[in-house]
Amino acid sequence: MTAIPVEDLTARVAAILRGAGMNDTQSDALARIIVAGERDGCKSHGIYRIEGVLRTLRAGQVNGLAEPRLLPDDGKAIIRVNAARGFSTPAFELGLPHLVARARDLGLAAMVVNDCTHFSALWPEVEAVTDHGLAALVMCPSYASVAPAGGTSALLGTNPLAFGWPRPSGHPYVFDFATSVAARGEIELLRRAGKPLPEGWAIGPDGAPTTDPEAGLAGAMLPFGGHKGSAIGTMIELLAGIMIGDLTSPEVLKELGTTTLAPFHGELVIAMSPEAFAAGRPGDPSARAELLFGAITGQGARLPSARRFAARAASEAEGIHLTEAETALLDKMARLGLDAVD
């Protein structure tokens, strides 16, 4: 293993992406979000995603030179950003200050990102909103890869849902998960490691349960919590697909024709001011939330993201540990650019 300082890995990933033909807007934002995944111990959305980015660029399915555009503002609660067929992250970063200002003014605001390619974890965006003292909900579809509860084939996406609540000190309360039993990236990592899937993660193309990653990837993943995860995944298709005038997961798969490239769709970010919602009611929302968190940890339970924050602290202190194979792959991608992938 080699330990690389977070900033050095970020610079290295940005250089790979620029070498593959991306502009600074796209490469810098992507390097930050990919390295955030690796830094926080979320391998399913860390540096292994760079190959997918290169494949998607090489296939001409994303514009590596895109400059996202803020759409005309009508002063209402919805901030709109068009990613111009680039990646979602630069579009989010462009819209964030406007979303924060509007949520402060109105108590509640939403950012709609349209026409973006999206492959990343959502918590960096949730944390970017909670940093401003606002609560956040972020969601997006992906591509058809999850069977609805009781169904037999891929229809919904792995549709992540993330939530954050700002805290007066320390890290915010954040959860961020796929609405499938696990992120698809986890299955891909198990496939590469030659390991079986846990029971209950997937069905094969024949609709029968499987623990074979290849069969699970060819068939369908299962929603978490049966009909409950299925309904939440469907809600995300409705709110972050249909409601924002963008593609649903089955439509993404139909257009893209493969799950080996990063999907193209939209994203919904909702920012809320706890003080504005609680105005006129007894009790300070922040203090009351702290009591709730204390009661959870007081039972010996951990808060979501505690593992991730600990991984972040370790990465910041010691650097990010990469295997020889990972370092060799970074070298190869730096050397060969788009030719590093099929």
Ligand code: NDP
């Ligand atoms: P996990 O199941 O690994 O984690 C889900 C959440 O639960 C995390 O916040 C995690 O915190 C928390 N958690 C886990 N175990 C416990 C516990 N014992 N007690 C309390 N909290 C716990 O996430 P997924 O595999 O479902 O998703 C991983 C990532 O993949 C997400 O960041 C998601 O955004 C991303 N993703 C992105 C997609 C896209 O289309 N862009 C699609 C699907 C997923 P902690 O991290 O600290 O363990």
Ligand code: PYC
């Ligand atoms: O891990 O499920 C996943 C995923 C799909 C798109 C980006 N990540």
